[in-house]
Amino acid sequence: FIEYTPLEKAWVPVVGDNYTYIHCLWVSGKFKKSGHGKALLEYCIEDARKQGKSGVCIISSKKKKPFLSDRKFMEKFGFETVDSIGDDYLLLALSFDGTKPRFADNAKLQRIDDDTLTIYYGMQCPYIPNCIEQIEKYCETNDISLNLIPVDTLEKAKSLPCVFNNWAVFYNGKFETVHLLNEGYLKKMLKL
Numbered sequence: 001f002i003e004y005t006p007l008e009k010a011w012v013p014v015v016g017d018n019y020t021y022i023h024c025l026w027v028s029g030k031f032k033k034s035g036h037g038k039a040l041l042e043y044c045i046e047d048a049r050k051q052g053k054s055g056v057c058i059i060s061s062k063k064k065k066p067f068l069s070d071r072k073f074m075e076k077f078g079f080e081t082v083d084s085i086g087d088d089y090l091l092l093a094l095s096f097d098g099t100k101p102r103f104a105d106n107a108k109l110q111r112i113d114d115d116t117l118t119i120y121y122g123m124q125c126p127y128i129p130n131c132i133e134q135i136e137k138y139c140e141t142n143d144i145s146l147n148l149i150p151v152d153t154l155e156k157a158k159s160l161p162c163v164f165n166n167w168a169v170f171y172n173g174k175f176e177t178v179h180l181l182n183e184g185y186l187k188k189m190l191k192l
Contacts (some may be wrong), residue, residue, distance in 0.1 A: 001026055004047075005102060007057065010052060011122055014057065014091060014163055016101025020048040022058040023124065023165065025069050030114070041077055045094065051096035055095040059165050059178075061088050064178050067165065089163040091179040110175040117190070118147040118170040119181070122157065125166045131180045138183045164170040 003023040007051060010021035022044060027037045048056045058079070060071040065088075071081075074092050075169040079142070082100040085108050093101055112118060117139065121128055132148065139146040151157050162168045162175040169176045169189070176189060 002044055004044050004056070006053075009154065011124065011154060011166070012057070012059065012152065012156055013104040013107035013160045013162075014101055015104050015158070016054075016057065016093075017099065018042065018052075018054040019093070019101050020036060020051070020053050020056045022056060022069070022143045025058070028108050037073065039192040041074075045077065049096065052187060054097045054099045055093050055101075057082070057091060057101045059092040059163060060090045060092050063088070065177075067167070068178065069192045079117065085163050103163070104158060106159055106161055107163055111173050112161055113173065114170070115172045116145045118149065120151050120160055120170075121150045122160075122164075122166040125180070127180055128166065131167075131182060134182050135186060138186055 002025045004020050005023065007016050007019035010023065012021060014021065014123050025040060045056055051160065058069055058074060060074060061068050061170065062071065064070050070097040071090060071092065077080060077094060079092040081090045082093045083102040085103055090134045091101060091103055121132065157164060160168060167178055167180050169181060171189065179185060
């Protein structure tokens with residue numbers, strides 16, 4: 001499946017004029033290597049052109065990460081890195097008119113003034129409620145302080161202090177990941 005929206009309405013800390021933002025492009029394991037990802041992406045690009053958009057953009061990473069589209073796959077379609085956060089997160093864009101979107105300045109902070117395990121989350125992804133339930137249960141059982149912050153408005157999403165694609169985790173004040181957490185990943189991250 002593919003999910004995309006006008007960048008101005010996308011709940012991500014990315015700014016730019018007249019772009020289409022891809023929230024999610026995903027092909028299930030048994031359907032990979034069958035041309036579905038290519039067909040979905042080509043459909044999105046053509047739809048953006050028909051709507052008179054300036055281009056299409058998506059968050060990715062230098063090294064392949066779960067829940068982010070593969071940079072190398074996107075580059076095959078002409079997407080280029082137009083901005084980055086730290087040494088890992090990339091904003092890729094396919095520009096039709098030479099303009100470029102960018103990460104909002106606040107997204108480049110990658111820090112908060114709180115050492116508590118803090119998770120910013122939106123409810124757009126169907127996997128998030130289960131992740132929240134697992135994390136709450138694990139933290140309660142193991143006496144770990146947890147701060148869950150719902151991102152429930154466009155303004156909150158655009159002003160986050162990190163890269164965000166429906167989920168962002170901080171620990172000891174430092175941004176850790178956009179990877180949806182389960183108990184095993186949380187243990188690894190906390191080094192328990």
